[in-house]
Amino acid sequence: MASLIVAADEFHEGLGATKVGENGLGTGVAEGCLVACIDAASLAPQLVLAGHAPADIARLLRDHPATADSPDTTTAFLAALTGHWHRNARKPAPPGAPGLRAYQQRAAAAGLALLGYRMS
Numbered sequence: 001m002a003s004l005i006v007a008a009d010e011f012h013e014g015l016g017a018t019k020v021g022e023n024g025l026g027t028g029v030a031e032g033c034l035v036a037c038i039d040a041a042s043l044a045p046q047l048v049l050a051g052h053a054p055a056d057i058a059r060l061l062r063d064h065p066a067t068a069d070s071p072d073t074t075t076a077f078l079a080a081l082t083g084h085w086h087r088n089a090r091k092p093a094p095p096g097a098p099g100l101r102a103y104q105q106r107a108a109a110a111g112l113a114l115l116g117y118r119m120s
Helices: 001-012 031-051 056-065 071-089 100-118
Strands: 020-022 028-031
Touching: 001 020, 028 031, 031 056, 031 071, 031 100
Parallel strands: none
Antiparallel strands: 020 028
């Protein structure tokens, strides 16, 4: 499980603290370390859905270099993603995506489980 987050971290390792993108004003819109943090936070609920214990994944997020230096960013992004899934899971199913709302319910539950560990 750690190897998946390590892979995301290694992908962004070359970015370091350099700008990932720039708007028309020449101001950076994302930093490499922030991107790696969001990658890890996005992956964490998927690892829970794959059967890993939420406590283990929460510990991995706490200790991994991509997320350890920015715990508030990790928690905030995880909360936003979980809220997005929770809100959308209550909407009618869109045409052609019969399993989407059930997935969103499961993903929201995984996110809530992780947030429970992060907030305690």
